[in-house]
Amino acid sequence: MLFLGGAVVLQDTKNRANQLFLLWVVFNIIWMSANYLENVQSFSLVNREAFLRLDLGSGIIAASFILLFIGNYINNKKITRWESIYILPALVLAGLSYSRLLIEKTSIAANGGIQFVEGKLFPVYGAILIGYFLVACIALFRSKQHTTPEVRKQMRPVAIGLFSAVTITLGINLFLQNILSPEVFRIGIYAMLLFIIGVAWSIIKHEFLQVHFVMTELLLLGLFGTLLARTILSRDIADIYINIFSLLVLLILGAALTKQHISLNEITSHLAAVNMQLQEANDGLKEIDKMKSEFISVASHQLRTPISIIRGYLSLIKDGEYGKISPKLAGVLREMNEMNSRMVSLINNLLNLTRMEHRRITYTCESVDVVNIVEETIDGFKLASAKKLKLKLEKTRKINPRCFVDGEKIREVLGNVIDNAIKYSNDGGIVVKIEETNNEELKISVTDSGVGMSADDASHVFEKYYRSKSTEKQSGTGLGLYICEQFITAIGGRIWVDRTELGVGTTFAFTVPHNPRGECMIAGNSEVLMEVQSTNSMV
Numbered sequence: 001m002l003f004l005g006g007a008v009v010l011q012d013t014k015n016r017a018n019q020l021f022l023l024w025v026v027f028n029i030i031w032m033s034a035n036y037l038e039n040v041q042s043f044s045l046v047n048r049e050a051f052l053r054l055d056l057g058s059g060i061i062a063a064s065f066i067l068l069f070i071g072n073y074i075n076n077k078k079i080t081r082w083e084s085i086y087i088l089p090a091l092v093l094a095g096l097s098y099s100r101l102l103i104e105k106t107s108i109a110a111n112g113g114i115q116f117v118e119g120k121l122f123p124v125y126g127a128i129l130i131g132y133f134l135v136a137c138i139a140l141f142r143s144k145q146h147t148t149p150e151v152r153k154q155m156r157p158v159a160i161g162l163f164s165a166v167t168i169t170l171g172i173n174l175f176l177q178n179i180l181s182p183e184v185f186r187i188g189i190y191a192m193l194l195f196i197i198g199v200a201w202s203i204i205k206h207e208f209l210q211v212h213f214v215m216t217e218l219l220l221l222g223l224f225g226t227l228l229a230r231t232i233l234s235r236d237i238a239d240i241y242i243n244i245f246s247l248l249v250l251l252i253l254g255a256a257l258t259k260q261h262i263s264l265n266e267i268t269s270h271l272a273a274v275n276m277q278l279q280e281a282n283d284g285l286k287e288i289d290k291m292k293s294e295f296i297s298v299a300s301h302q303l304r305t306p307i308s309i310i311r312g313y314l315s316l317i318k319d320g321e322y323g324k325i326s327p328k329l330a331g332v333l334r335e336m337n338e339m340n341s342r343m344v345s346l347i348n349n350l351l352n353l354t355r356m357e358h359r360r361i362t363y364t365c366e367s368v369d370v371v372n373i374v375e376e377t378i379d380g381f382k383l384a385s386a387k388k389l390k391l392k393l394e395k396t397r398k399i400n401p402r403c404f405v406d407g408e409k410i411r412e413v414l415g416n417v418i419d420n421a422i423k424y425s426n427d428g429g430i431v432v433k434i435e436e437t438n439n440e441e442l443k444i445s446v447t448d449s450g451v452g453m454s455a456d457d458a459s460h461v462f463e464k465y466y467r468s469k470s471t472e473k474q475s476g477t478g479l480g481l482y483i484c485e486q487f488i489t490a491i492g493g494r495i496w497v498d499r500t501e502l503g504v505g506t507t508f509a510f511t512v513p514h515n516p517r518g519e520c521m522i523a524g525n526s527e528v529l530m531e532v533q534s535t536n537s538m539v
Contacts, residue, residue: 001025001028001196004025005021009021016072027058028192035188037051038055048106056094056125061094063090063133064090067135068087070158070162090132161196161197168194193246224247224251307343311337345416363406370434370444371401377414380415394433396435399435400514402516405513409487412487414444421446421508422448425448428448439511440516441511441513443511452500452503454468462484462495494511495510
């Protein structure tokens with residue numbers, strides 16, 4: 001016990017729980033030694049009485065320290081001045097153990113044991129002693145209400161060991177002192193091994209008090225040596241049986257604990273090696289991801305200039321600045337303009353992605369007319385006529401179009417969704433619908449007549465780089481809808497797939513909150529916030 005207490009406190013000398021555990025061990029050893037020596041028949045009555053009084057004094061102090069230790073460990077805090085009052089009754093009664101108030105007189109019984117006549121305060125002594133252990137046991141068993149699962153696992157073996165040891169020790173040493181023979185009476189001392197076993201089990205299996213296993217192995221070795229010596233030096237047949245039984249129990253328990261630790265140690269070593277490999281791989285992936293982001297950013301910026309020049313020349317040619325164009329050339333120009341627009345969209349998506357990864361997106365919150373934004377976005381999709389698709393807008397009559405959001409982000413999201421609808425539809429039409437929900441927000445939906453989407457694709461379509469299996473033949477990066485979801489989430493809205501069925505088209509829907517009080521929703525979203533500019537001018 002002394003070895004275990006020293007090992008615990010040396011593990012962390014500043015930890016209050018460890019210090020209290022060592023104090024309990026010291027006073028418990030004093031109690032066990034005095035309890036043993038008071039029944040050595042070769043000593044005089046005066047000496048045995050002195051050990052008896054030391055037995056009572058050290059026993060109740062040990063009980064108070066076990067209560068303080070358990071309370072401190074469970075609550076994970078230092079003992080305050082008020083909590084230290086718990087030890088005062090123990091100190092007072094320990095001092096009174098040398099007076100006649102606890103032990104009036106002593107004598108030697110016929111069986112060789114020491115007897116005493118209880119003083120007036122002995123019932124108080126017994127009640128407080130029982131109270132210390134009872135409160136400690138209750139605290140252990142009720143610790144699940146305000147501790148973590150890890151601490152509960154640690155305390156369960158300790159609670160069982162303490163409860164078992166206290167039940168036996170109090171039953172024998174407190175109530176049967178004047179009845180049992182010295183040989184049987186000493187079972188009360190040995191019962192404390194149950195608590196030590198509980199602590200050792202919790203140390204090995206659940207890292208209780210964070211003591212290394214080798215210390216517990218040495219403890220078990222010390223216990224084994226002690227019990228083996230007692231077995232060899234047994235004085236009678238009863239003593240032999242008791243010592244052999246204790247030795248066998250310790251051997252079985254020690255073997256089980258050692259086997260358990262070896263298995264856990266192998267698993268821990270393997271996990272540590274795997275964790276190291278994963279950490280190295282993760283560092284490598286972070287470096288690669290950083291290089292990828294830098295490359296995409298540089299490449300996208302370099303591509304914007306020539307793409308913009310190409311768009312300008314296409315516009316000039318279409319307007320007849322370089323001469324009259326034939327109908328056949330006009331069709332080619334429309335195709336070139338469409339490809340150019342897709343390239344611009346791709347570059348913008350890549351740039352938005354790198355800005356998001358580096359938290360450099362700027363949101364400008366102001367009062368905007370969402371219906372006007374939708375109408376202007378639809379008018380801008382002239383390429384819809386190239387596929388002979390009908391682009392139709394539906395809206396309910398009573399709509400409050402004013403929303404306090406980033407209008408450009410709404411325009412970009414809607415444009416991306418309509419562009420996808422056109423890309424994956426070959427005939428029929430596209431319907432954009434605006435309606436007002438009961439949640440003080442506008443709902444905008446885009447329904448196409450394309451290839452449709454499965455429920456499995458719908459559950460992943462807003463993930464970065466995800467491409468639907470039904471649209472793999474089309475070009476794309478899988479970034480557009482991911483960026484849309486980031487923008488809509490940032491302004492306090494939602495985006496989802498409203499219809500999932502292959503072969504009948506797809507409906508994408510998203511919401512835009514009104515925010516009538518002019519509160520920028522982005523400011524409350526720390527996960528997506530990059531930079532917010534707010535214009536409080538509700539019209």
